[in-house]
Amino acid sequence: MTDTKGTALRVAIAGLGSIGSRLARELDRGIDGMVLAAIAVRDKDKHRAFLESLRVQPLILPIDKLWEAADIVVECAPSQNLRAIVEPVVMHGKTAVVLGAGALLDHDDLFALAKAHGGRILVPTGALIGLDAVNAAACGVIHSVRMVTRKPIDGLKGAPFIVHNNIAIDGLHEPLKLFEGSAREAAKGFPANLNVAVALSLAGIGPDRTTIEIWADPTVTRNTHRIEVDADSARFSMAIENVPSENPRTGVITALSVIALLRKQRAALAVGT
Numbered sequence: 001m002t003d004t005k006g007t008a009l010r011v012a013i014a015g016l017g018s019i020g021s022r023l024a025r026e027l028d029r030g031i032d033g034m035v036l037a038a039i040a041v042r043d044k045d046k047h048r049a050f051l052e053s054l055r056v057q058p059l060i061l062p063i064d065k066l067w068e069a070a071d072i073v074v075e076c077a078p079s080q081n082l083r084a085i086v087e088p089v090v091m092h093g094k095t096a097v098v099l100g101a102g103a104l105l106d107h108d109d110l111f112a113l114a115k116a117h118g119g120r121i122l123v124p125t126g127a128l129i130g131l132d133a134v135n136a137a138a139c140g141v142i143h144s145v146r147m148v149t150r151k152p153i154d155g156l157k158g159a160p161f162i163v164h165n166n167i168a169i170d171g172l173h174e175p176l177k178l179f180e181g182s183a184r185e186a187a188k189g190f191p192a193n194l195n196v197a198v199a200l201s202l203a204g205i206g207p208d209r210t211t212i213e214i215w216a217d218p219t220v221t222r223n224t225h226r227i228e229v230d231a232d233s234a235r236f237s238m239a240i241e242n243v244p245s246e247n248p249r250t251g252v253i254t255a256l257s258v259i260a261l262l263r264k265q266r267a268a269l270a271v272g273t
Contacts, residue, residue, distance in 0.1 A: 009072060012067075022255040032263070037059065064085070073094065101199045102197075130238040134200065134227075137204070141232040145229050147226065148226045150175065151220070153218055159190045160188070174218070182207060222243055
């Protein structure tokens, strides 16, 4: 994947957690027409062994300087860093790939900023399926979108909604419904868990009309999402069970969806809307 001058697209990564490190490894191994140009990490020493294992050493830059070395910047960092990463990227007419879609709702002025400066904000499919179908239905009229999420106990621990409401989830023997409300509310209460809900809402009818249920479920070992959409063009439902990564809040497929998105940017054949 190269630009019109035949040079490889430069990719930078903000954060080397489970997703960022997987993406860095894949870029280092080789994604056609792309190079790993730069990385931002809070603690370089913590990741020294990983960085030294890469075949080509990327630049190590502050998060707000990644745009200087890259054409595409992938945000894999804590949500409080989203603006510092994304704003300079889109202001300089470049592309930001945002995994922390929930934090976008607190910085939705970035959409207008990107448009004004020729930048782009891309939200990967992540841990969901069927966003193409939701996007297509949104070209007509969508009556309702509902998502039911069930997660193992460890994947929900520490969520602000649980902490603030003093909900005990340790030792559960049967599923417990923790939350039902809008995608916007879900993103605030479960910021490390519900980026998928915001991605779904942005693809469809928005964060205030998209309904989310969240269950702590000791009977499941995988993060499970079921989506139901009622539109004038179709009525459909989808379900996915994601294998957790080493971070129980994140599925393995999330990193793979970013890789797929990068490969699709200038592919000769692109499947899906």
